[in-house]
């Protein structure tokens with residue numbers, strides 16, 4: 001029998017603790033264990049909160065979505081769901097760029113461009129930000145990422161292509177479940193082979209979801225803007241993803 005310490009999915013050294021997840025090494029150097037936490041933060045961690053079951057809900061949502069994206073031909077880091085709050089993923093070198101896709105103007109985008117929140121965009125807008133809490137995740141472009149050595153021209157083209165594929169898959173997937181996908185943030189990583197894969201998470205923390213009938217917010221904006229019913233909204237999103 002395999003000893004617990006030798007089991008490939010046993011947690012070893014904590015590699016990274018972020019605001020929403022902990023990343024652990026495993027016995028297999030090619031795999032990490034990701035633990036989803038109950039903590040929520042907003043506005044670059046100036047606002048903090050937590051609720052029981054948040055980690056489990058986001059873990060379940062991400063674990064349900066990644067295999068569907070794989071089925072649509074999008075390579076992801078996801079390997080398996082291990083427990084309520086844990087999943088096994090392929091270890092990647094994260095490209096330090098947050099990739100935001102917008103279908104409808106909302107949040108900072110609506111504000112800075114003087115658009116009313118909820119204005120539909122006739123085509124998706126893909127934006128890039130440098131992943132740096134210290135700098136407040138500043139907006140960058142492809143040239144910036146290439147010039148600073150974060151990714152090659154080819155990597156950035158592949159990231160944009162995969163991002164648009166994710167949007168093309170998830171938009172109708174959620175609409176069939178009564179949800180409008182307003183915008184979302186993705187992170188990509190590189191496998192040792194050089195292949196770019198979708199990493200990190202997809203959850204109500206990283207997407208704006210509005211109810212298709214009522215436009216009610218079903219995502220982290222409920223927490224950011226103190227709208228109440230945060231836990232219920234996340235739970236409802238899990239139910240719709242699983243439906």
Ligand SMILES: Nc1ncnc2c1ncn2[C@@H]1O[C@H](COP(=O)(O)OP(=O)(O)OP(=O)(O)O)[C@@H](O)[C@H]1O
Pocket residue numbers: 016017018019020021022023032077089090091092093094131132133187189199200201
């Ligand atoms: N497959 C993976 N391999 C390596 N690192 C990963 C993988 N998937 C996600 N990560 C990284 O793990 C961390 C997840 O933690 P969390 O989401 O809590 O971070 P965060 O507080 O949002 O901070 P950050 O600004 O670093 O994302 C992120 O830095 C993310 O880029």
Ligand SMILES: [Mg+2]
Pocket residue numbers: 018019020
């Ligand atoms: Mg994060």
